[in-house]
Amino acid sequence: MPQTPTFWQIATDRSVTMRALRIALIVGTVIALINHGDRMMLGGMDAIAWLKCALTFLVPYSVSTYSSVMAVRDRLQSLEDA
Incomplete structure (x- = not known):
């Protein structure tokens, strides 16, 4: 059985x-x-103000990354369960 990728491995995947x-x-x-x-x-x-503006972009990046990682993990889990 292949090892499930870690959160970090999924989060740093190019597509994510x-x-x-x-x-x-x-x-x-x-x-x-x-x-x-x-x-x-x-x-x-x-x-x-410019620093705060730049940091504003981290919120959607983080949310998108987290969401993608959770979706990939759920998908991998459902494939393992099948």
């Missing part, structure tokens, strides 16, 4: 990371514009 990056770019941009768009347009962004 590429999907998470695409989602993070789309959702992160929307969230960043909602939270910081007015300051961006007015030129009122300081270093802390």
Whole structure:
């Protein structure tokens, strides 16, 4: 019986990371514009605001990665049970 991949192995798989990056770019941009768009347009962004804006992209990346890992694990488990 093959060994089930670890969370980290699945999370760093190219298909998982590429999907998470695409989602993070789309959702992160929307969230960043909602939270910081007015300051961006007015030129009122300081270093802390830009850092917070950049960190905004980590939330959808993390959620997407976690969701993908759980889906892959569930799929592998159902294949093992069959």
